[in-house]
Amino acid sequence: MAQKSKRLSIPAPRRASIAVARELLGYVVEAGGNADALLDRAGLPHTATAMLDPKWKGQLSRLQFSALYAEAVWALDAQAAHQEEREPLTKSQFDLFCHCLITCRTLRDVIARAAAFEAMLGPRMAALTLSERDGVAELTMTTKRTKRNVSAYVSDLTGLSAHYRLFSWLLGVNIGLLSAHLRYPRLVSRECASRLMLHPVIHDAAGNTLRFSSYYLDLPVIRTPAELERLLQRFPFDLEEILSREAPLSERIGVVIHSALSRGLKLPTGAAIARQFHISPATLKRRLADEGVTLLQLKNACRGDVARVLLANRELSISQIAQWTGFSDSTTFSRAFHQWTGSSPGAWRQRRTAPDEQ
DSSP: OOOOOOOOOOOOOOOOOHHHHHHHHHHHHHTTOOHHHHHHHTTOOSOHHHHTSTTOOOOOOHHHHHHHHHHHHHHHHHHHHHHHTSOOOOHHHHHHHHHHHTTOSBHHHHHHHHHHHHHHHGGGSOEEEEEEETTEEEEEEEOOOSOOSHHHHHHHHHHHHHHHHHHHHHHTSOOOEEEEEOSSOOOSOHHHHHHHOSSOEEOSOSSEEEEEEGGGGGSBOOOOHHHHHHHTTTTTTOTTOOOSSSOOHHHHHHHHHHHHHHTTOOOOOHHHHHHHTTSOHHHHHHHHHHTTOOHHHHHHHHHHHHHHHHHTOTTSOHHHHHHHTTOSSHHHHHHHHHHHHSSOHHHHHHHHHTGGGO
16 A cells, blocks of 8 residues: 655745835835835736725735735845945845755755855845854855945845845754844844744844854755745745755744744744644644654743844843733743743843853
C-alpha cells in the first residue's frame, strides 16, 4: 500500500491590513506619486480616493496587498533614488541577484556572493558586511542614503526583510533572528513596521543589521532554480510566503505568535490557532505533543524572544514591555523573565545594551 504523503499545516490566507495598505499608498502620494496609476499597475479595482478614505470598508486579499506593496516600494525607492541622484534598483536586477545565489553551497557562500553582486550594483543595493563573534553572526547592510525620510525607511526596511526571508528560503528553515536593527527612527506606524518585518526592529541603531547564530552560516542551500522561478513571481512582497520546507507545526505556530506579539496584539488562543490551521483544538494539542512541546511553552518562548529584543530599546520601560508581551503587570513579567533567563529584566538590559552604547 502506498504511504500517504504527510499533510502540511499551512495557515489559512488572511485578509491584508487595510490600514497598512492605506499608509503605504499615502506615502506614495506624499512623495508626488500617482496613486491611481499605482493601483492600476497592481491590478486592483479600487480607486485611490476610496482606499485613502479612513472610512473605506473594502478588503484586500493577500495577493492584492502584495501587489500594492510591490508597486509602493518600487515607487518610493525610485523617489529616494531621484533625491540621491542615482539609478533605482529594478525587479529584473533583484531577480538576477537571487539567481546568482541559488547555486551557492552554504549560507556563508551565499552572503559572500551577495556582497560581491551588490558591490557591483553600487548604490542601488546595500553593501554587505559579515562579522562573527562568540558564535553570533552580524550581517550589516550599508546603504548610501543622503536622505533619511519615509521613502528611504520603507526601502531599507524592505531590503532588510527581503535578505532575511531570501536567506531563510534558500536554507529551507526560518533563521532564528537574535535581533534586527535599523539606523532610522521609526518613521512609519508600529503596525506598518511590524507587517513589513515580522521580527521586532530596534530603531536608531548604528546600522541596518541582522544578528543570528553562526550555526546557520554553514547550513546547505537546498533550493533549486525551478523553485526559485516560482518564488520570484511575488517575492519579496508576498509577506506570508512560507519560507521553510515542511516546517513542523510548532514552528508555523511560532510565526503566528511572533506576528501577534510584534504588532502589539493579544496572544491568540488555542482555539483561534486551531481554526487558523484548519484543525480541532484536540488535534492541535496532540500534534504539538508529538513534537514534544505545548502551546504554553511556544507562547512563553515567543514572549521571551520578543521581550529580549524590546529590552534593547531603553526608551521602553519594563512595565511597557510587560504589557506588550501580554503580562498583567511588571512583577509577573519579571518573575517569568527570571525563569527564562536566570536574570531580572533590568540586569539583562544592563549587560546586553552596554556594548551598543560605546
